[in-house]
Structures are given as structure tokens and as C-alpha cells.
Amino acid sequence: MKIGLKLVFFLIILNFKVVYTQTKSPSEFLGFKLGERFTNHYQVINYFNHIADNNGNVKLIKYGETYEGRPLHLAMITSSKNYSNLENIRKNQLRAAGLIEGNFQKNDIAIVWLSYNVHGNEAVSTEVSMKTIYELVNPNNQNTKQWLENTVVIIDPCINPDGRERYVNWYNQKGNFPYNKNPDAAEHHEPWPGGRANHYLFDLNRDWAWATQKETQNRLVVYNEWLPNIHVDFHEQGVDQPYYFAPAAQPYHELLTDFQKDFQVTIGKNNAKYFDKNGWLYFTKEFFDLLYPSYGDTYPMNNGAIGMTYEQGGSGRAGLGIINKEGDELTLKDRIAHHFTTSMSTIEISSLNANKLSEEFYNYFKNANDPKGNYKTYILKNDNVDRINGLTKLLDRHKIEYGSVNSDKTYKGFSYITNEREKFKISENDLIVSTYQPKSNLVNALFEPHTKLSDSLTYDITAWSLPYARGLEAFATEDKIPVQPFKNKTVRTSLNDEVKPYAYISKWNSIEDVSFLAYLLQKKIKARFSKKPFSIDDKEYGAGSLIITRTGNQNNSYFDSIVKVAAKKFDRNVLAVNSGFVQSGKDFGSSSVTYIKPPKIAVLSGKGVSSLGFGAIWHFFEQQIQYQINVIDTDYFSSIDFHDYDVIILPSGNYNKLLNKNNLDDLGEWVQNGGNLIAINSALSVFASSDNFDISVYEDEKTKEAAEKSKDSLRKELRLKQYNTKERNYISNIINGGVFKATLDNTNPLGFGYKNYYYTLRQGSKRYAYLKNGNNVSVIKDKSDLVSGFVGKNAISSINESLVFGIENKGKGTVVYLVDDPLFRSFWENGKLLFSNAVFMVGQ
Ligand SMILES: [Zn+2]
Secondary structure, eight states: OOOHHHHHHHHHHHHHHHHHHHHHOHHHHHSTTTTTTTTHHHHHHHHHHHHHHHHHTEEEEEEEOOOOEEEEEEEEEEHHHHTTHHHHHHHHHHHHHSSSOOOOOOOOOOOEEEOSSSTTOOOHHHHHHHHHHHHHHTTTTTEEEEEHEEEEEEEOOOOOOOHHHHHHHHHHHOOOOSSSOHHHHHHHHOOOOOOSSSOOOOGGGGOOOTTOOOHHHHHHHHHHOOOSSSSEEEEEOOOTOOEEOOEEEEEETOOHHHHHHHHHHHHHHHHHHHHHHHHHOOOOSSSSSEEETTTTTHHHHTTTTTTEEEEEEGGGTTTTEEOOEEEEEEEEHHHHHHHHHHHHHHHHHHHHHHHHHHHHHHHHHGOOOOOOOSSEEEOOOOOOHHHHHHHHHHHHHHTTOOEEEEOOOOEEEEEEETTEEEEEEEEETTTEEEESSSHHHHHHHOOOSSSOSSSSSOSSSSSOOOOHHOOOOOOEEOOOOEEEEOOOOOOOOOOOOOOOOOOOOESSOOOOOHHHHHHHHHOOOOOOOSSSSSEEEEEETTTEEEESSTTTTOOOOOOEEEEEEEHHTTTTOOOSSSSOOOBBBOOOSSSSSSOOOOOOOEEEEEEBBOOHHHHHHHHHHIIIIIIOEOOOOTGGGSSSSSGGOEEEEESSBBBBSSHHHHHHHHHHHHTTTTTEEEEEOOOOOOOOTTTTSSOBOOOOOHHHHHHHHIIIIHEEEEEHHHGGGGHHHTTTTTTEEEEEEEEEEEGGGGGSSOEEEEEEESSOOOOBOSSSSSSSEEEEEEEEEEEEEEEEEHHHHHHSHHHHHHEEEETTTTEEEEETTTTGGGGGGGHHHHHHHHHHTOOO
16 A cells, blocks of 8 residues: 555656656757757747647647748747636737727736747747747746746747748758858858748848738738737848847837837846846847838837847858858857847846736727827728728738728818828728727828938838828828728629620729739630720720720630639629720720730849849739749840740849840840830849940939049048048938839820829939930929938939839830839839739730
8 A cells, every 4th residue: 555655656756757858958859959050940840849749838829831831830838827828818918909899907917929030041040949949848947937927928930931941951952061160161152042031032021011921911810819018020130240139229110109119228138138248249229220110120019019120140141150250250059049048038028027018018009099190090092992902901911990981071181192281072982091099000100101200321211101102092181080880882793694795894903903814814815905095885994994805705615704704703893895886985996905915924033133123023923913924044044035925024133244235135136026125123224334225324414423423522522521420421312212203104005004193112312314215104303203201312302304114115126114113022012003014015
């Protein structure tokens, strides 16, 4: 009996011991020490599964997949007590924010969200995530155990697995054994396009607010289900930089609260304490600002959290070890130690201040009753149903409420079109976004026409306002306008199955119309477009409208059913008509109604091409309109037969090497024979320096002077300036993503579907002259066209008569010059139709 009891007791102890030893450290689990090599993503996920399997207080969820099919995971860790109450904690957080019904119960629990490795080749972060989660469950770590009593830690081990694997696989293949710390060694020089971006080469740290990428879209769902108190985005900067952590640099968005700013300092000081103790270098308050609302720090800030960026020196350059400019070696192990230290320090300080964090989070969302910011209501005119629908889809992702009004009423406010205060009428169809809602600060950050700049030295663009980005007529008013649930009054006609009409007609003013056309063309349906506006059956159609006649499609026995399926699939209001005789405009047999030859498209990619510029085009065709393109690498571009293609697209890039005189002549000859060449942004410069193309850099006496000045006198001037004003002089010459209301010739196929203006996002100060012989389809006339954003004083004084978009006709072909990238980050929705016009309509 006695022995029996002892045995049972012994077995219990043994059993406990077994539970403890089952949780392995990353090194035990992986079979190598962290920092000795880069861990592949599947191994990281296996390790997180291992942790979740062996610890009752860890929840692992899969929240999505990447384009390449890798899983996206989140781990949630807290004390056993909190764990059994996890769903209540989550709901309570949303109640504090006012996003779900019910009263917030003060619980003094902080939710800390650690996001690792948004930039794939800043590959240390994911390694750190394993060490972080291990220490949070390590039974011997008394600190973490205590912190978890009032903290829920959410860990995303890798935001961007596709990019990281691109880097890690490359490094593991290219790296030497043992690694070579000489910076010249090939293992420190990633090939194009590098591992920073995701599959479609988007920078996911610019995508939070626009949510153009699958990774972001998936993450926003869970992010908005939790709304953490703290969010850290782990990064790496250059090899020679030390470590950066909060507080952030100016400019800050003006709606950040004092508590948010103060708590960044509190966190920073806690991090500094550990860095000081170890003698590690760091900096704060410099370089990384809090303005552009689409980062992993600003987006959380605009959602009530303390959002931060932490930057370790290293990145894709650093490998397992590299000698920096001071002659010291920076190893992956060092990088792990630093990011791990700030991970722990952040959890610690959050735990110590959990009750303050919880209270201030609640206060933040009190804005719902008393919103900050000048404007209380934003009004979007519903004159383009597809664009309004696209916007509401985005607002849904952010849990931003919107609505409409019951009756027409007149208000006074700021007009985005005229850039002035005026009277305007709200109608029942218009979309109303009030700031009297929990997400009021986010609403203001995304909609306000002018973002206040406390400092013009920012890391990114200074204008992004959604009405401009989406080309919507809008107003902002100081008045509170009560809203009703949104009624989107769109009437879709369903085509009768029996009908075998003379032709089908569909409008052309949105990206959904482009998808509809792309689908039809790939189903071998012959389509036409009208070069002139027309009316038929008492309905008005603008230039560019699609006319799909039975003529040309008689031999396709599925003709009617394909058009009907497409109309349904893309929700198009397609009109069936029994005659080609129009009430006004040109009849369907007119030469003004043009057959659309399905273009075979080549897009350049590879060395010399901007990976971001190319990626946006790739994503546009493949994911947005689903039209097949041929990606051609610059390595062998000159050996392909251009005549196999109808359209060749040169994304932004440096083509000076690729397009030598011979290649440029070949390309010119291909255009003469009917090719449609589309050159975007910096791709224009190679054509501007050739005499065979109409595009040229603007040159008048003033510009020459300015050029001279920038070369010599400016340098001289700078030498005489105080050292600390140099940066300021530099910025007077730049344009930091300013929005201009450019004129647009909407009778030209490139402008079909638009009004007679186009909001363009100008990022550089390079100015191209009006084409001498071609069509200047869109131009900035003078500085009064600037509507939003920061433009340096020298840059604005030399903006007049700038080309935005132009077309040169050469023989049977065309060259389309797109000075500003219409697909920028894929968030400039306003440019997508114009880009589609360049591809499908110009040159037909
Ligand atoms: Zn980064």
C-alpha cells in the first residue's frame, strides 16, 4: 500500500517532468543552433505547431495563405487563466473600441502583437519569433510567466513567407560553408528582385491601408478581430546601421494622441535600458516617421494601438555574418539577440502598464462621440457605381461604417474637385462616411484632403486621400450628418436567355468593365468599342463603350451564352439591342466603332526594371483583370521577335544598357509596323535621350538655369550653408508624392471613361515637355493644379507645362508615354482604367 502510493506519486512527478521536457527549444527541435543557418518557413511552422501541441496556453490559428500557397499563422499565448477566457478577452477589446455591442469590462489586460518579417530578406525576424515563443512557454522563465498573467501575446512568425523563402532558399544555395564575412562575397549580393517583397513584388509594409495583397487582406481580418494595444513590426535596415526603436521621428499624423506619443517613449526607454546594459548602439526619433497611414506602425496607431517599427542593422546584405564599415563583424546571432531583447522588453513594459494601456485604449475610441479632426463627414458622389462599390469593399475590410441619407439636402464644405469651400447637394445615392464612429481617426487619415505636415522630411508620399486615389467626386464638411444604412441603388438588367440580339452593349468607365472585356476576349468573343458617345434605346453611352455585335461572332455557337455568363460573372448591366441604328452618335458599322484585336502582351521584367513597378503590372493583369501576359526577362529581351507581340510594356526602370541604339531602332521599327509600346515613369528617359522619339525633357531658359544651379551653384550654395540645413535645401527640389489635378482629353482613347481631368500622383520632380507632334492627352498646366501633398518650392516653380500622359503615333503604331505610374502600389485606383485604355484601346 505504502509502496503503491509512493509509486503513484513518483509517476505523477515523472509525468509532469515529461510534459516539461516535451517542449523543445528551437535549437533542440531544429537540430541546429538559432543563428547558425536560416530556418525554412515550413520548419518554423512545424516548430510553432510543436509549441502549440505541448502547451495548453498556446493557440495557433491559420489565418490565410500566400499567393504561393504558404500558410499564414498566428500564435496566441497567455496565462492558463486568461487562456480559458480568451474569447471574452477578445470580445471585451472590441467592446472597448465600440465595434461590437455590450459594455466594456475593465480587465487590465494588454494585448501585444508582434509581427515578424514583413520584408522577406530582413530574415532575422522569423528566427527571433521562435526564440520569443519558446521563452513565453519556458517553465523556467519566471519573468514571462508573470507577464502573461495580464498580457496576451500574439505572434505572427512571418508576415511574408513567399518573400522570405525567396531569400532563404537563395542564401542557402549561394552561401559558403563556413560563411564568408567579406562584404564582396556573392552571398551578400542578392539577385533581382531580392526577397523583400511578396510574390507579386509588393512591399507589404506599404499595403496595410490599401489591402491590395492577399497577405494584407487575410491579416486585416484577424487584426480587426483583436485590435491589439501594442503592435511591433520587426525590420532590418542597412548593415552599417545600429538598432532603431521608438519613439519615432517627425512628422507624426496630427491625430495621434498624447498617450500614444508618450507611451512610445516609455517603451523606448525600456528597450534602451537593456541596450545600455549590453553596450549596444541604437537610435530613436530619427528617420522613421508616422505619417503615411499604410505602414505596420501607422495603421495600428490609427486603430488605437501603440504601433512601432523596430529596425535591426542587417537585412538581405548581412547573411550569417558580415564585416561592417567599422571593421566589426555583425552576425545573425547578434541580430537575433537584439530583436529578441526588444521583443521581451516590449512585453515586459506592456505588462507593467497593462491597466493604463487598457484604459487609454478605451479612451481612444471615445472619439466615436466626439471625433477629432476638422471634418466630421465625407461625402462621395455616386456617379460611378463600380468605384463606389470598390470603396465600400475597402471600408468593410477596415470596419469603417458608412451609409446614406434619406432625402436630398444642401450643405457647405470643401470640394475635392475645385479645392475650395462651396455649397453642395447630397443625394440619396451618395456614400456618406461620418467620423462619429469608432474608426474616426482612421477615417480622417484616409479621407482628409490635406494631411498636415509638422515636418516635410518624410520617408514616403505625402498625399493619398482616398477620393483622389479613387477618382471620386467628393466633399468634406464640418457638419455632423446622420446616416442611414447604405442603399446601393444599382439596377442590373438580367439578359433574357431567349433573346438573340443584334448586339450587346456595355459601358466603359471602371476596372470591372475591363475585367468583363478581358474575359470575353479570352473566350474568343469579338468585341468593338465606340470612339464616340452614342445613344440607343433611349440610353446614353460614353466613348469607349463596348459593342459586341453578332456580326463577327456568328460562327461561335456559344456566343450568346458566353456574353450572358460574363455579364453575370462581372455583374454588368448589359443592354441587348436589335438594331445597329443609333439615336445619336455613330452606327455600329461606322469606322468609329472599332474592332478590338485581343492584344498579345509582353511585359519586361528583370535586372534594370523596377521590381515594384513590374510587380504592380503583373498583379494587375493576373489577379485583377485575369488577362494573360508574357513576362519577358531583360536578359533575353533583345533576342525575341518583337513582331510576335501587339503590346510591349516597359515598367519603370533603367533601360540605358538594354536599349542601346540597335535595340531602340528595332523597337522603333516594330512600332512603325503597328506595335503599341507603353513606357512608364523612369522608362521614359531612354526615349527622351533619343532623337527618334517625340518625348523630351522640358527645356527652357529657366530649366537650364535650374539645371546649372543644381549642378554647380547649388553645390556651391550648399557648401556655404550650415551643415544642419542641407537636408532642408535638398527637399525644396523634390516632390514627395503630390497630387495634381491634371487636364485630360477624354475624347482620346487613352482618356475614355474619365471626366476631363485626372488626379495624378506625381513622385519625382522630373519634367517632360509637351509632345511636339503627338497627343498630349493629360498635362499639368501650372502650379495651381496641385491639390494635395508636399512639393518643394523649387520643384513647384518648374512644374508648369508638364506632360502627364502622351501618345506618339509612329507609322502604323503608337508609343504611349505614362510619366506618372498609373498603377502605383496598386492603390491609385484612379489610374487603372487609364492603363487599361493604353493596353486595349490605344492603337486599335
Ligand atoms: Zn523592412
